[in-house]
Amino acid sequence: MIVSFEQVGLRYGTGAEVLCDLEFKLAEGGLYFLTGPSGAGKTSLLKLLYLAQRPTRGRITLFGQPLDSLDREALPALRRRIGIVYQDFRLIDHLSAYDNVALPLRVAGHAEEDIATATEEMLGWVGLSDRAAARPPTLSGGEQQRVAIARAVIGRPDLLVADEPTGNVDAEMARRLMHLFGALNRLGTTVVIATHDIGLIGETKGATMIRLEKGQVVDPTGALAHPPRREP
Template identity: 60%
Template sequence: MIRFENVGLRYGMGPEVLRDLNLRIDPRSFQFLTGPSGAGKTTLLRLLFLALKPTRGLITVFGRDTATLPKADLPALRRRIGVVYQDFRLLDHLTTFENVALPLRVLGREESSYRADVVELLKWVGLGDRMHAYPPVLSGGEKQRAAIARALIGQPEILLADEPTGNVDPPLAKRLLRLFIELNRLGTSVVIATHDIGLMNQFDARRLVLHEGRLTIYE
């Protein structure tokens, strides 16, 4: 689904922050992306989401070479990738339901065509009784689950999550990880960036370890 071949990235004329990355994200795969703070985990996620272009090397997404990809084709590819951001990025003036439904509204769909799907998804992530609440009154865990639901509503083939358990307590972190594992069982490839070694040790999954701009993969 995604392939990196000898990928490197630098900002301006500075040194490479990522170098010689070789990586495959296969269908239905599950992996943790880890490494010390400042190792480049978020930068790598941005490359996976096509929010950045590499300085060198080849990135292929769903069989398309991103270096030659017309800009007009980029949104359609991005819609096949869901992203959960570390800072949630919920809109305070919209209810939980409206935040989750937003990607579908942007596509021009009528509420009648997706209302049942949004309600079902909110129940699945444990927010069935919070769909009319606004983000300022949600707890950190509830905001995180709303962000996860928003990333899933478009039924992405790949889900990228940047420190999705970083703002919640250990029991909720484990519950969120189980949501991702269940999603993977349903067929979505999952990449979770985290520094929580203890949490990763509770699950048997592939690990992508970034250190000083280089990637080591442990199957």
Template identity: 70%
Template sequence: MSGGRDDIVQFDNVGLRYGAGKEVLSDVSFTLYPGSFYFLTGASGAGKTSLLRLLYLAQRPSRGMIRMFGTDVITLQRDRLPAFRRRLGVVFQDFRLVQHLSAFDNVALPLRVAGVSEQDLAKPVSDMLDWVGLADRAGARPATLSGGEQQRVAIARAVIGRPDMLVADEPTGNVDPEMALKLLRLFEALNRLGTTVVVATHDLHLLQKVPESLIMRLDKGRLSDPTGALRYPPNRTGAQG
């Protein structure tokens, strides 16, 4: 599979194993394009979380090639990884909020790391908390929030910096259907601004909620391509050209 200027991520024959066990991902090849919306599906144990770990640079593959933003990230020097990670927004299944920080400060964290002043970050952080329905919980620490509220803080933190790519692992798993749809609309809005979105989910009903989305399906560590998403850049109507 050949890369190009329009690739944001490229996997070529990637395999992943943990220790001496058998491969959890085998011969995975695909290309993600800027501004596209992908659902990653598959049964429990299919390898979705492992694939996401490769996408947000928490794991190196056992074999194969991964390029991101035009750079081979497998051979990338460690001191360059933080700059790459700042271009990514990640929503973890276990939230990974900073426990001693308030909801406001958790959401503000990516902007502070990027050097945004307190004056300039106050409004966007407050607006984002309002959008996810947590304006009245801005001062609350994670331990006092419900699972669904923590999930919404984690999502707000992931999207506040308008990353080049958003990777979300079961982002609607701890919220009710109404909030799940609202969060999905937030991802769509971010996508329309140019962010490539990858949402891993076992909820097949969500796949119908984003008409222009493309589907990547994992089965026992191998990737199938039911919509042609992995071979061709999508056009604006979601069809392949």
């Protein structure tokens, strides 16, 4: 298992828990959709997955390492194995679309020739080859979303966490992006996508739906979510 949650709870400050007694596992190479009504805690759960938030209680194990006993110095290496598509994009405004997408590879120290090849391919995948030189403030919301997705997947992360990645694109582009996520998943990346688009879930084969209700993870029948059964 690439992720394990054991009796995990999360509260902000002194308020009530927004996530309560989470108990589930994500299989390596699995494809998951995280659903649930607004306010159910989807974004908070994603923050736990990509290490932006620590749980108030319980244990999270990521890549075989319990986070509660992990040295702070070890966190950057774990974070580099995670790709994140934020709902608010978080692009760097003074960099071009090309440089935003290339940034993770530059930080990792890849050769510029390899970076150029990978970045141009990714921009082509998300339909933005002709907008490579544009800066985020001049891009539409949908274009910014596609740049954010390309940046998140360019390094082929072990775990991809996406918060409403198709929320600002049309249906055709949503299917194209899901094809990209599916291709990445087939290469071995575990993919977790938070979405309200039930139709999108229905069109995706081999995926498992995890539903959040009132801060707890349940499957469609109300039982705790189980890891997916992968075809041999």
